[in-house]
Every structure is written in C-alpha cells, then in structure tokens.
Amino acid sequence: AAAAISAAAADAEAAGLWTQIKAEARRDAEAEPALASYLYSTILSHSSLERSISFHLGNKLCSSTLLSTLLYDLFLNTFTSDPSLRNATVADLRAARVRDPACISFSHCLLNYKGFLAIQAHRISHKLWTQSRKPLALALHSRISDVFAVDIHPAAKIGKGILLDHATGVVVGETAVIGNNVSILHHVTLGGTGKACGDRHPKIGDGCLIGAGATILGNVKIGAGAKVGAGSVVLIDVPPRATAVGNPARLVGGKEKPTIHDE
Amino acid sequence: AAAAISAAAADAEAAGLWTQIKAEARRDAEAEPALASYLYSTILSHSSLERSISFHLGNKLCSSTLLSTLLYDLFLNTFTSDPSLRNATVADLRAARVRDPACISFSHCLLNYKGFLAIQAHRISHKLWTQSRKPLALALHSRISDVFAVDIHPAAKIGKGILLDHATGVVVGETAVIGNNVSILHHVTLGGTGKACGDRHPKIGDGCLIGAGATILGNVKIGAGAKVGAGSVVLIDVPPRATAVGNPARLVGGKEKPTIHDE
Amino acid sequence: AAAAISAAAADAEAAGLWTQIKAEARRDAEAEPALASYLYSTILSHSSLERSISFHLGNKLCSSTLLSTLLYDLFLNTFTSDPSLRNATVADLRAARVRDPACISFSHCLLNYKGFLAIQAHRISHKLWTQSRKPLALALHSRISDVFAVDIHPAAKIGKGILLDHATGVVVGETAVIGNNVSILHHVTLGGTGKACGDRHPKIGDGCLIGAGATILGNVKIGAGAKVGAGSVVLIDVPPRATAVGNPARLVGGKEKPTIHDE
Structure with missing residues (x-):
C-alpha cells in the first residue's frame, strides 16, 4: 500500500x-x-x-x-x-x-x-x-x-537528481557508480588507471560536486558530499564532505585534518 | 559624416x-x-x-x-x-x-x-x-x-578579431566578457566557482592568449595582453601583459615582480 | 616475392x-x-x-x-x-x-x-x-x-595499431608524428607552443601511452614505450620507457634517474 x-x-x-x-x-x-x-x-x-x-x-x-x-x-x-x-x-x-x-x-x-x-x-x-x-x-x-x-558506458550506475552541467567531454567508465544529487561539470573523467581489469572505476557518493576538467581514476571512493576542484587529478579516496584539489589531488587541510564542510 | x-x-x-x-x-x-x-x-x-x-x-x-x-x-x-x-x-x-x-x-x-x-x-x-x-x-x-x-552562453559578451583555435570543449559562462583580438585554445573554460550568483564569470582583456585546457573561474580579471598557460587553473586576477601558469595558477615571476611582456 | x-x-x-x-x-x-x-x-x-x-x-x-x-x-x-x-x-x-x-x-x-x-x-x-x-x-x-x-590535422603522420580511447577532444597538430601501437586517451592535445612556425608539434614514439587530458606542446620527443600521466602538461622530451606526470610534467624518478619500465 x-x-x-x-x-x-x-x-x-x-x-x-x-x-x-x-x-x-x-x-x-x-x-x-x-x-x-x-x-x-x-x-x-x-x-x-x-x-x-x-x-x-x-x-x-x-x-x-x-x-x-x-x-x-x-x-x-x-x-x-x-x-x-x-x-x-x-x-x-x-x-x-x-x-x-x-x-x-x-x-x-x-x-x-x-x-x-x-x-x-x-x-x-x-x-x-x-x-x-x-x-x-x-x-x-x-x-x-x-x-x-x-561518453557514459551503458553499465555505469547513475542515481537521480543528477546535474551534468555543460556536459561536453564527460567520460564515465564501465564500473563507475554515481550516487544521487551529484553535480558534475564538463570534461570530467571517471576512468581507469589502465592497470586493472574488472571493477576499476570511481564510486561517487551522494551529493558530491565534481569541478570542470577533474580526472578521477581507479576504483577510488569519493565520499558523500565531497568536492573535487576543477582540473584536479584524483587517484585517492576522498572522505565524506572533504575537498580534494590539485594535480595530483590532495585533501584541503591534509590527510590527517581534512577540511569538512557541512551543507 | x-x-x-x-x-x-x-x-x-x-x-x-x-x-x-x-x-x-x-x-x-x-x-x-x-x-x-x-x-x-x-x-x-x-x-x-x-x-x-x-x-x-x-x-x-x-x-x-x-x-x-x-x-x-x-x-x-x-x-x-x-x-x-x-x-x-x-x-x-x-x-x-x-x-x-x-x-x-x-x-x-x-x-x-x-x-x-x-x-x-x-x-x-x-x-x-x-x-x-x-x-x-x-x-x-x-x-x-x-x-x-x-558552449557559449548567449549573454556572454565577445569582442571582434577572436580566434577560437580547434575550439572543441570551450565553455563560456553567462556573465563572461571577452575583449577584442583574443585567442582562445580548445577546452578552455571561463566559468563560475559555483559559490556566487549574479556577475560570476571571468573578464578577458584585449589581446589575451588563453592556452589549451586552461580553466579560469570566478569574476576575475585577465588584463589586456596577458597570457594563461595550457592546463592552468586560474582563480586570481592576472595583470595586463603578465603570464599565469600552473594549477593553481601563479604569475610567472611572482605576484610582486610578474614578468611583463611587450608585444 | x-x-x-x-x-x-x-x-x-x-x-x-x-x-x-x-x-x-x-x-x-x-x-x-x-x-x-x-x-x-x-x-x-x-x-x-x-x-x-x-x-x-x-x-x-x-x-x-x-x-x-x-x-x-x-x-x-x-x-x-x-x-x-x-x-x-x-x-x-x-x-x-x-x-x-x-x-x-x-x-x-x-x-x-x-x-x-x-x-x-x-x-x-x-x-x-x-x-x-x-x-x-x-x-x-x-x-x-x-x-x-x-581534430587531427590532415598532415599529421599516424602509425598503425592505434587506440584512441573515448577520443572526445583529441587535438593533433599539423607536424605531429605518432608511431605504431600507441594508445591515446580522450582530451589529449599534441599541440604547438604558439611561439614557433614550421615543425612545431610533438613526436610520439612506438608503444607510448598518453593519459586522459594530457597536453604535450612543442616539437618534443616522447620516446618509444614512454607513458604520460593523465592531466600532465609536457613541454620536455621524455626518454624511451620513462614516465612523465604533473603540471608542468616531470619525469618520475627525476631527470638523472628516470624510472624505466619494461613491457
């Protein structure tokens, strides 16, 4: 009922x-x-x-x-x-x-x-x-x-409430997973490192924001509410509500005390 | 007359x-x-x-x-x-x-x-x-x-004598302004930081050269004749005829003594 | 015969x-x-x-x-x-x-x-x-x-056994040369620095792997079997079987002792 x-x-x-x-x-x-x-x-x-x-x-x-x-x-x-x-x-x-x-x-x-x-x-x-x-x-x-x-592989799992802003150049690999209420800017790659087969693409938590041109590679986990800065190259897990920026990306505030934002 | x-x-x-x-x-x-x-x-x-x-x-x-x-x-x-x-x-x-x-x-x-x-x-x-x-x-x-x-928003103001070289992937936001005689390579973003509404996009002066894949975000001012290196992520003003490179972009020669080129 | x-x-x-x-x-x-x-x-x-x-x-x-x-x-x-x-x-x-x-x-x-x-x-x-x-x-x-x-200029010379994976946004300039058995990911640029005319684009050796979003500029030589990391901006020669990463790209292991991989 x-x-x-x-x-x-x-x-x-x-x-x-x-x-x-x-x-x-x-x-x-x-x-x-x-x-x-x-x-x-x-x-x-x-x-x-x-x-x-x-x-x-x-x-x-x-x-x-x-x-x-x-x-x-x-x-x-x-x-x-x-x-x-x-x-x-x-x-x-x-x-x-x-x-x-x-x-x-x-x-x-x-x-x-x-x-x-x-x-x-x-x-x-x-x-x-x-x-x-x-x-x-x-x-x-x-x-x-x-x-x-x-370019989103048909096997990729994507939630709802998704904003692909501008969208040109977005690439999402076969084993990627994107949660709900995620915003992804143009030129973002959720790709593989080229070294692995099988489950080899990123997992993006609910409510994440991925900036323009960010490249996230490998079976890494971007926690719920996390942010990835424009142009970043992310090869590591990002904790929930943390922010990663740079090439290679580092957590703002460092690995021990990452800056956590509420929203 | x-x-x-x-x-x-x-x-x-x-x-x-x-x-x-x-x-x-x-x-x-x-x-x-x-x-x-x-x-x-x-x-x-x-x-x-x-x-x-x-x-x-x-x-x-x-x-x-x-x-x-x-x-x-x-x-x-x-x-x-x-x-x-x-x-x-x-x-x-x-x-x-x-x-x-x-x-x-x-x-x-x-x-x-x-x-x-x-x-x-x-x-x-x-x-x-x-x-x-x-x-x-x-x-x-x-x-x-x-x-x-x-992807150029219809509201964006663009001068004349513009070269969009290769052009694929260029994104220009709603409140961006581009002067005259500007050269912009492919994959360049003149975007917002996601934090502001209203006037939120870059202003590019006359005669600038913006390299491939450069991402310029926010209501920043790129002065006349300035250059932005390929792959740079620019979140700051760039003085006239100065050069910014890197992620995040810094002025070549530093903020105090930026290298100014004549042309 | x-x-x-x-x-x-x-x-x-x-x-x-x-x-x-x-x-x-x-x-x-x-x-x-x-x-x-x-x-x-x-x-x-x-x-x-x-x-x-x-x-x-x-x-x-x-x-x-x-x-x-x-x-x-x-x-x-x-x-x-x-x-x-x-x-x-x-x-x-x-x-x-x-x-x-x-x-x-x-x-x-x-x-x-x-x-x-x-x-x-x-x-x-x-x-x-x-x-x-x-x-x-x-x-x-x-x-x-x-x-x-x-966007590959008709004059560019490209070998065989090429994989352009995903491919969106690839730009290859007029005097670029790509060897055999090369893999190139999406958003890769083999471009010019804007300073030179004539022979002004990269030369990619056999068996190279160029990661997503890499920007290689100028008449530089990427040696056979070399790898270029995703999001790198390469303005230098890369020796055979070496790896270059970062913006600006540096050789992994340094210029004196670059890490050489066999494959």
Missing part, C-alpha cells in the same frame, strides 16, 4: 511538472512565433513528459541507419516498463532548475541541456544493458557520444 | 574579402571537381559574405525540428539589421589567417573552422538575447553546443 | 577478420531484431571490410552539402588505391580488442568507436593531403572534428 501511495505521489509530481512545462512552451510559442512549430512538435503535441523526451531524444540520436521512429518506440517502451526512469527524469529537471543559475525554465532544460538529455538516454541504454541487450545498448552509447560528446 | 565614412570603409573591406573568398573557392572547385558542387552551394552561389555564412551555418545547425530555412532567414535578417556583426566576422577571418599557421585561406576558415562558425552563431544568439528573445537564443545556444561542442 | 607473400598474408588476415565481424553481426541481428536492419546496412550487406567502413563513415560524415555517396566513393577509392590503409585498419581493430577491456567484439569497435572511426577517416584525409588535394582533405578534417570531436 505504501508503494502504491508513493507511486501515485510520483505520478502526481510528474503530471504537475509536465503541466508546467507545457505552460512554459505555450508562453514561449506565443512570444516567439519562429519557435512555435518547434515547440509544438517537441512538447505541445505530446501527452506526457516521457513521450516528449522520447520524441526529442529520438530526433537527436537518430541517423540514416538508426531511424528516429525505432528510437522513439524503444525509448517510450523503456520508460513505460520502468516508472523509476521517469521519476529520475523529474529529479534531474529539478536539480538543473535549483542548482544551475543559468537554467531559466524546465522546458529550457528539457529541450536544450545536452547533459540532461545524455543522462536520460544513458538510463535507457543502462536498462538495455541490464536486460543483456548489449549490442543495442552500445549502439545507443555510441550515438550519445557522437551527438552530445558525453 | 565620420560614421558614414567608417561604414563605407567597412563595407569596402568586407566586399574585398568576399571577392577574395570567391576567387579561392573558384580555384579550389577547378582543382578538385569532387568539391565543385559543395563550393558552389556554400560560397559561389551567394552574393555576399553574410548570405554565404547564413546558408552554411543554417545547414550546420539545423535539425529535423529546427529547419535550415528558418535559421537561414534568422541569421541573414540579424546580419542585415546590425552591420557590426558583419564587421566582427571580417575581423575574425583576418585573425585566423594571421594568427593560425595552419589556416591556408579565408575560405578554409569560413567553411571548416568550427571555432569561427561557433563565434558567428554566438553573436547572433547574443543579439537575440539582448532583444529579449531568450527562448530562441537558448535554442541556438544548444544547437551550437551539440554541433560544434562549443 | 617477399612483398607479394606479405601482401597475401595481409589480405588473408583482413579476410579472416572480416569473416569474424560478419559472424558477430549475424549473431547480434538474430538476438536483437531492432538492430537487424542497421546491421544489414552497415555490415552484412557489404563484401569487404573496406566497403563496410566506407559506407559507415560516409553516413557519419556526410552533410546536406557533402553527400554520403561522394564520401563513400572517395573512401572506397582511397582504400583500394593503397592497401596499407586497410592493413592499418586491421591493426587498429586488433589494438582496441586487446587493449580496451570494454571492447567486447570487433564489430562493436567498427560500428561504435568514434576514436577508431576518426582515425580511419584521418588516414584518408592524410592520403589526400599527400596527393596535394588539400581543400578536400581539410573539408574532411572539418567534418571529423564536427562529428567526432576529434
């Missing part, structure tokens, strides 16, 4: 957000006739957030050999089969709106943020990967990397 | 450059029949530099929902409404030709340099932004980031 | 690899009907590896003004005219399969690895460059940079 109530609440939240997105699109279409047709086809003609995203992503990721209609059906079927995907989408939209001062509306994020779109497409490729549909997951992975310059 | 003379001189300069670009394209079409149709449609069939760029950019940035004809009209109307845009384009073409040893002709830059094309499209999105046509400016911003992997 | 035997052996190796790729594609098409049409058009309908790659690359790199049929003919003619290109392709496929733990099949690399595809397209643009077909080589260069975010 609790699960049913929770599911109903999530449905209501998504429906409310979708109503708001449509209102934003209607307002923008009226103010800017040049965009009316675009906004109609991407948002206003659709009956749900999932349909709108499936259409928009299908158009972005299709090619002359991988047709948009095939991708639209695939995306919508996957959203329909697993409501947690839609809930994660809602959390990502809220994350962008709250955490990015340049995000002026939900529809702006939905239509224009390549980081948001890449994450939604990744979640579908991850679902396919867990269903052992690896060739399809990898074809999708490749299209995401071509179109958005965001 | 002085303004009219100056405008006439700018028109004459643009016309002369356009004549040269067409001569280059004619020569290349003769030498390489495989490119004849391409060069005809992108350059030789057009009556002005603005029309050629509007056509080329419209084709590059269009999508199945944002049509090339809509973009062509938008770009050409914007160029026509503000001659300073065309003058900036001319200055950018000259900058690439003079400063980049790999730039073998003006038509090469016009057709092939994603940094040049991204800057031209940015100027149009910036113009739309200042006209309060934000949804259209942001849709264009998003297409520029998808197609060229160059 | 020895050359004829060697050519026959290379043909046999390519034919064997192509048979394996077709078998992989047939297996995937059966397991995943959604991909059947895609796999038929990209692999199963073709009679050779060169034809398949020419078709796939032509589709990826075409635009509304540079048609896929023109590119297909250009690529296939170039492959046919110089068998060493096909042999390099075979070596690159084997390199990805052996060195990248995430590469699960040859067809996966052929279809999905933007680094692999960018290198194949570069070899064709390099061939055109050496034939003085510079405008066509540069048009291709530009499309590779747009589509894959990989």
